Amino acid sequence: MALVRPFRGIRYNPEFVKDYSQVMCPPYDVISPTEQDAYYRLNKHNYIRIELTKELPGDSEHDNKYGLASNTLENWLEEGILLPESKPAIYIHEHYFTLEDYRYCRRSIIAAVRLEEWSKMIVRPHEGTLFKARSDREALLRSTKANTSPVFVMYEDQDKAVKQLLSSLTKSRPQLNSDGYDDEHHHLWIITEPDSIDALSGLFNQKPLYIADGHHRYESALKYKREQEAILGNNATGDEPFNYLMMEMVDFQDPGLVNLPPHRLVRGVSRNTINSLMPKLEYLFDITEVHLDHPEAWIDIEAMMSKSQNTCLALFGLGGDRIHIIEVKDHQKLNQMMPAFHSDLYNKLDVSIIDHVILEGLLGLTDMTDLSRIAFNHNIREIIDLVKNREYQLAIILRPMSPEVIKEVADANQRMPRKSTYFHPKLPSGLVLNRLF
Numbered sequence: 001m002a003l004v005r006p007f008r009g010i011r012y013n014p015e016f017v018k019d020y021s022q023v024m025c026p027p028y029d030v031i032s033p034t035e036q037d038a039y040y041r042l043n044k045h046n047y048i049r050i051e052l053t054k055e056l057p058g059d060s061e062h063d064n065k066y067g068l069a070s071n072t073l074e075n076w077l078e079e080g081i082l083l084p085e086s087k088p089a090i091y092i093h094e095h096y097f098t099l100e101d102y103r104y105c106r107r108s109i110i111a112a113v114r115l116e117e118w119s120k121m122i123v124r125p126h127e128g129t130l131f132k133a134r135s136d137r138e139a140l141l142r143s144t145k146a147n148t149s150p151v152f153v154m155y156e157d158q159d160k161a162v163k164q165l166l167s168s169l170t171k172s173r174p175q176l177n178s179d180g181y182d183d184e185h186h187h188l189w190i191i192t193e194p195d196s197i198d199a200l201s202g203l204f205n206q207k208p209l210y211i212a213d214g215h216h217r218y219e220s221a222l223k224y225k226r227e228q229e230a231i232l233g234n235n236a237t238g239d240e241p242f243n244y245l246m247m248e249m250v251d252f253q254d255p256g257l258v259n260l261p262p263h264r265l266v267r268g269v270s271r272n273t274i275n276s277l278m279p280k281l282e283y284l285f286d287i288t289e290v291h292l293d294h295p296e297a298w299i300d301i302e303a304m305m306s307k308s309q310n311t312c313l314a315l316f317g318l319g320g321d322r323i324h325i326i327e328v329k330d331h332q333k334l335n336q337m338m339p340a341f342h343s344d345l346y347n348k349l350d351v352s353i354i355d356h357v358i359l360e361g362l363l364g365l366t367d368m369t370d371l372s373r374i375a376f377n378h379n380i381r382e383i384i385d386l387v388k389n390r391e392y393q394l395a396i397i398l399r400p401m402s403p404e405v406i407k408e409v410a411d412a413n414q415r416m417p418r419k420s421t422y423f424h425p426k427l428p429s430g431l432v433l434n435r436l437f
Helices: 033-042 065-079 131-144 161-169 194-202 215-235 271-275 277-284 297-307 331-335 350-362 380-388 403-411
Strands: 010-012 082-084 090-099 102-114 151-155 176-179 185-191 209-213 244-251 258-260 263-266 285-291 312-316 322-328 374-377 394-397 422-424
Touching: 065 082, 065 131, 090 194, 102 161, 102 194, 131 215, 151 215, 151 403, 161 194, 185 194, 209 215, 209 244, 209 403, 215 244, 263 350, 263 380, 271 277, 277 285, 277 322, 277 331, 277 350, 285 297, 297 312, 297 322, 312 350, 312 380, 350 394, 374 380, 380 394
Parallel strands: 151 244
Antiparallel strands: 010 082, 090 102, 090 185, 102 244, 151 209, 176 185, 258 422, 263 374, 263 394, 285 322, 312 322, 312 394
């Protein structure tokens, strides 16, 4: 189903850059202004200058950060800081990282994949997008005419054919072996041999792809493709570079595929609303209290939440040093508070109940994009501390969502609420980029 092919990637010239930890950066959507400044200071050739260029006071519609990013790309190509691959290639990327004292390796494939309309169900989304983020990526794409960072997608490999081929192709020494930021490490194999490329591409002929991260980039690329087709009219062949998008593809069962729950933090709610929340919760949920001063409190909380076969959430901030674990009593009551156009599958998701029932219905927070009142964080200890320190009033703790549930939602042509998943770590920007001409 998915049409996968090689491309002439553009990478940092090893004569200029030997340590990728100096030049790579995270993708645009997780970089704070403080981090942006830090990456600017780190190295004059750090990829932040393309991925997330600073806005300047004199920026205008025609002279702005997107044009500056394009100029930087052109200058680095002319200076030889960046070099295009001599031959079309498919890349195999091993991404090593540490989480809670455990070392992981996530193995993925970087390739150009044909853009398809959502209706074809060849590439399947699981989350909606926001206009502002789409507009930003569209502007960068139009200016640079490049995929500056890959869309992260998942695939099924039930017969392990892809895994076996990747193991064979990575027996040699990787062409790139470098540290990254945040104590990460990267291996990159550059596959240019035609038979190997054909074998790897052929394994995806019957596979749909599921977007893990990068919905905004995919929709921006689709819009750009339509614009370019309209310009070319009858001269469009359907095989122009803008018909393809750089993607990084990972097996659903890869042991390094880590999806962390994006917990919710709430502030700016009236004290009366917070005080009246518990009786409303008791009407809809069975509630269990766990005192955090108990020596095995977190073990108990994790066990209760993971074992529950029902919708199960946890809240902190409703009184004392206690976590309140809540489980749905009756989904029929909750369904009355859900948007009418969603399926039973959607209505039973933990994240759907948090967003529609608790945040919108009980707390009156109808704008989920209002970051002054709602924040997202995947570290439980941090969100507890933020409530204890009174930076937020309430923390709502989610369970991690399995790849199987994500696949089920996408197969049903449904979209989860925004910020339903957080695949960790984010793919680095600056490893490879794809020029669209």
